[in-house]
Amino acid sequence: MLLVAPVRAGDVVVEVNPASGLSTWRMEDEAFSIELIQLLPDFIRAVFASKGLPQEVIDAVSSYCVFGTIVRNRSAAPLSYNVADWRYLTADGVAHTGKTKAAWVSEWHDMGIAFRWTLLPEAQTFEVGDWGQGFTTVGLPPGTRFDLHFGWSQHGKAIHHIIKDMQCAPEDIEK
Amino acid sequence: MRLKILKNRWILLIAVLLPGALPVAQEAIPELSYQLTRLEVPVAAPGFELADMDGKTHRLEDYRGNWVLINFWATWCPPCRKEMPSLEQLYQAYHDRSFRVLAVNQWEDVDHVFSYMGELNVFPSFPILFDPESKISEAYGVRGLPTSFIIDPQGRIAYRAVGGREFDHPEVIRLIEGLLAP
Numbered sequence: 001m002l003l004v005a006p007v008r009a010g011d012v013v014v015e016v017n018p019a020s021g022l023s024t025w026r027m028e029d030e031a032f033s034i035e036l037i038q039l040l041p042d043f044i045r046a047v048f049a050s051k052g053l054p055q056e057v058i059d060a061v062s063s064y065c066v067f068g069t070i071v072r073n074r075s076a077a078p079l080s081y082n083v084a085d086w087r088y089l090t091a092d093g094v095a096h097t098g099k100t101k102a103a104w105v106s107e108w109h110d111m112g113i114a115f116r117w118t119l120l121p122e123a124q125t126f127e128v129g130d131w132g133q134g135f136t137t138v139g140l141p142p143g144t145r146f147d148l149h150f151g152w153s154q155h156g157k158a159i160h161h162i163i164k165d166m167q168c169a170p171e172d173i174e175k
Numbered sequence: 176m177r178l179k180i181l182k183n184r185w186i187l188l189i190a191v192l193l194p195g196a197l198p199v200a201q202e203a204i205p206e207l208s209y210q211l212t213r214l215e216v217p218v219a220a221p222g223f224e225l226a227d228m229d230g231k232t233h234r235l236e237d238y239r240g241n242w243v244l245i246n247f248w249a250t251w252c253p254p255c256r257k258e259m260p261s262l263e264q265l266y267q268a269y270h271d272r273s274f275r276v277l278a279v280n281q282w283e284d285v286d287h288v289f290s291y292m293g294e295l296n297v298f299p300s301f302p303i304l305f306d307p308e309s310k311i312s313e314a315y316g317v318r319g320l321p322t323s324f325i326i327d328p329q330g331r332i333a334y335r336a337v338g339g340r341e342f343d344h345p346e347v348i349r350l351i352e353g354l355l356a357p
């Protein structure tokens with residue numbers, strides 16, 4: 001259980017795209033790095049529409065708070081992560097869980113859709129040099145602020161990190 | 176927490192997929208790595224029979240006796256696009272020494288992929304195969320793209336790499352040289 005593990009205060013870098021105003025959060029530990037990129041609902045609609053998926057799927061995913069997410073094993077030993085353990089802690093004290101790739105794929109499967117790409121695999125063991133990227137989703141409204149509690153495990157030990165004051169992308173970019 | 180204004184680090188990638196989306200949506204093309212993981216116990220590679228861009232059928236068993244690098248990819252996947260030229264370089268360097276490359280596309284059609292290939296400086300000369308319903312990638316346990324495997328001459332999975340790789344990196348070259356050494 002990640003929330004009882006020791007918390008590390010990694011160095012978090014926030015970058016703001018001057019053209020779009022969208023933000024990226026990046027944290028690098030000795031073993032693990034993560035990068036979370038705000039994505040607009042319109043962008044998500046366009047991505048899923050380009051895959052030929054039905055409007056129902058497009059509307060469902062784009063109604064979520066979505067981040068382009070890149071995770072990487074930077075160490076010389078295997079490590080594991082599990083998105084289902086991540087928590088999005090909002091100002092009202094509620095710890096929200098994200099909707100995992102497995103949950104989305106299960107829904108799509110029930111709709112007769114075999115598509116299973118673009119989302120970050122919910123749990124993986126990364127060998128040396130392995131990394132991955134994909135969308136992570138949480139059911140929060142556009143613009144919601146939260147602290148992300150996340151982690152990974154290595155050598156049987158769970159590592160817990162927090163990225164404070166993240167924010168879902170707005171519904172649209174202000175002109 | 177530091178705040179740093181974005182400079183030139185991000186590459187505007189989505190233009191390829193969604194020309195109208197810029198500069199609203201941007202995506203990084205992360206750095207590729209180069210390590211491949213050797214399976215301690217090689218396992219039989221799932222067989223397949225897939226069509227290439229010309230409709231010709233390729234069966235994995237037809238490649239028995241060669242080392243075969245199978246790369247699962249898609250055009251919308253940034254690291255897949257980034258590693259493709261190095262895959263071609265590797266293939267060019269070793270295809271005459273019992274080393275083959277098969278790029279297995281996911282969820283896209285021939286026209287779309289052909290159009291993408293036209294954007295590359297070098298058109299890949301290894302077969303591009305189509306796995307439109309991702310059944311083969313599922314059989315290989317592929318969770319995300321790109322994922323690559325090296326199949327040994329006996330048809331067993333010997334190495335695996337999750338995420339994009341620099342296939343022309345000296346360490347990869349050293350590995351392949353070692354595999355092909357008499």
